Amino acid sequence: MTEAAGADPAPAAGAAPRRTRWSLQSRLMVTVIGMVALILTLVAVATSALLGNILDTNLNARLVSAGSSLRGGPTAADVLDAGRQPQGFLFVMQNSEGLSGAYVDSAEAVVTLSEDQLEELVAQIDHPGTATVEVDGLGRYRVIVDTSPGGNAALVGLPTSEVSSTLGQILTTVALVTTGGLLLLGIAIALVIRASLRPLRSVADTATRVARMPMAEGDVTISERVPDAYTDDRTEIGQVGSALNTLLDHVDESLSARQRNEELMRRFVADASHELRTPLASIRGYSELSLRALQRGATPEVAETTESALERIQTQSLRMTTLVEDLLLLARLDEGQELVFGSVDLTALAVETVADAQVAGPGHRWHLDVEDHPVVVAGDAARLHQVVANLLANARTHTPEGTTVTVSVHRDGHDAVIAVHDDGPGIDEAIKDDLFVRFTRADRSRARKTGGTGLGLSIARAIAEAHGGTITAESEPGDTTFTVRLPARPADPAAATSTPEAPAVEPEAEAVDTAADESAQ
Template sequence: MVALILVSIGLASGTILGSILQTNLQAQLSQAADRVDNHLTPSSTASEVLSVGRQEPGTLLVLRTVSGLSGAYVAEDESVVDLDDEEIAHIQAAIEHQPGGTVTLPDLGEYQLLVKSYREGFFALVGLPTSELAATIGQILTTVALLTTGGLLLLAAAIAIIIRNSLRPLRAVADTATRVASLPLAQGDVSIAERVPEAEADPRSEIGRVGAALNTLLDHVGESLAARQRNEERMRAFVADASHELRTPLASIRGYSELSLRALHRDPTAPETAANTEQALERIQAQSLRMTSLVEDLLLLARLDEGQELVFGSVDLSQLAIEAVGDARAAGPDHTWQLDIGEDPVVVAGDARRLHQVAANLLSNARVHTPAGTTVTTTVALDGDSAVLRVHDDGPGVDPAIADELFERFARGDRSRARYTGGTGLGLSIARAIVQAHRGELSVDSRPGDTTFEVRLPVSPADAAPREPADGTEAAAEV
């Protein structure tokens, strides 16, 4: 585009200047013709008129007078040189086809002609050379061509430098992306250390914003890969823990069944055989129930992760806490159980059975993992748009070694996995999954002598206020 513009400007400039020079040449011809008129007589010859008229060098004159046809021109040294008959005839032939045009003489070059006619058949043909006009236009075109070519070369060099410097950040982005693309990201512990240099990720430019966006993307990908690795490690630990939990009851079932078979093979009718078989069947049943409970807990977690298993309705957390504390008091008479609820019921939208499971689990943990005499306080209250259920105890607190993984699956305070200290280690994981399925939060704040588990659930505006029943009984009693 720049080349086209420059060439167009050069051609336009040459055309305009050529037109101006052509006009000036016509004016010079007119002046030369006027000077010829001043010195022309009926008997003059061309050389006489040019000698007297002080014409400019290069002036050409052909006359027809009573003296006949004559022609001459003024040389560079201002001398007058006569034209021969052949040259005069050539000029006559040229003006017959194109009066007032141009003629090219073999030794003199091209001339612009002007014809003036007089009475009695006389005429004067005045000409000036066009070599100066052609030379001037040629110089202009050559200058324009050289300037255009030089300007284009300089412009191309400047544009190349500017584009190269402008695209340097983009090359850095491409190089970074190429290096990242060559990394093995499919599996294993992968970290992405490659980043676009800060100097090439300037957010003030478009390409810099691309570099900054790539760095942000790589940060997110790195975090995702780290999370994937953590999930893989947790999955491996989960499979190992689940295998361990299932292996124990399966081993018990196999051992008791083999023991019963051996007794039957030895003496099926012996009284001790029947007693051993009955005891073995009872243990097999107990282990089967334990294994069934474990599988059901795992299935519940899977369904909660998929957003299933919940049946929503209006749930009175106050009544739920009363029932859960009553059950816990019966199961742990050696603990002190306290209840702190308001006069008005706290109603949320949720699954009553699953929320009762959460409360029972928290109270069971407080009973199992604290010594006798510990005071456990259950509180239900409203906090803004949230309903809060807190279980507080003054026991020894959560072991700092497992504080970060307290809500993970198969997380257990007893590393020896002793059966008397609890179940499979899925209780708090299930409780958190249930609370999260209700769009709530389950958190813990623990230090020696002060441990609080807090369940925070959103209050359903439509169900939060007590409703008057048709028969006039209390709304709280209806719930």
């Protein structure tokens, strides 16, 4: 017989049966209602026991009071006065006349006990005092037996049905009230728990919707959030909702960062392919040209063509080498390698880079602003020179001729600061946020004049961070400043005292400034 559709598969042989777990609401309700029911039951039992003792004491007191009001007579029936004793009152006496007994019935008439009833009653009494006996046809009685030295004895009793009836009514009332109270408590707890767990269900629904979203690839944005009404930090569940929203914010940012990295990687592949394809095509073309020229024979024209082709091949090879070295430098800086630390005089370094920039960009005005004393740091001189050179090249490339570029070096507390300022048109708002990201270019045409691979500023940032420093950019039209901050500490304590005095570089700085002014004029 085939298994019914939708039925759970039978457990494998030898496997333990799967236990059904209760929900949190069910467990809370069962626990609370069970504890309250247990407490109410214990209270009812204790109350019944205490009330039973009180009723027994009152019954004994009534027996003593009723017995003391009796007057003598030959038989028990003569002693009883229906108008003075309560209903059910029992009296048995033994005297010279013999054993006799009587009781007051519900009609307040005195009824004599039969001999069988007397024998059964006497058989249950083995000592004087208080006892509880069973009287045939009358029920259960509480009796007090009193004997005298002359052999006379008297027994008075009252039915215990009143005590039993009172206790039964109390227990019934307690049971009904307890049952009704537990039902109301269950309803109230269900409503409270449902309302209290509503934020948790919202959290679970949000997490479920997010879990169903495809996040493996593509531009993924997580817009699902727990509603603000369920993120109150003053409650435990609200803290869970707030934590989930924070987690989703972080995941959303991570996915956006992943997408940006993928786009950068695709752009990198395109840029690297383009940058390498052009020199490779040139090398191949000039190599074929040289080969054909050599095949035609050694003539002056062939030699001149071959020499020109080899020069072009060398130029393109150097271009490829520069790109590959930049990529390799970034990779090694990411791994914490490539730097060789020593004592670096930033003042002298600024003088050298400004002098080089003045030659490369004679159409710009170059100024140098340094302190009277050298600013010395611990770092890699070649890499720090590359940072400043990249910043100056960036200023020269992306500003028109006649722009004034000022390089300043000074101390700021425990930091050494190198600032490159220009009064050019400023940085395009479209790339300001990604300025130091690899392969970010202001001019995407890759023109030799204004374009490029977009690695210069990213290399500068990587070198600055590898030195424990930072690089920032502030720009608006007519006022752009790149600021490099480095820890101002020498490689060893003696380095600061052995650094050349500032006057040794001041003349060169002044000469560079003057030369730049003359060139601009």
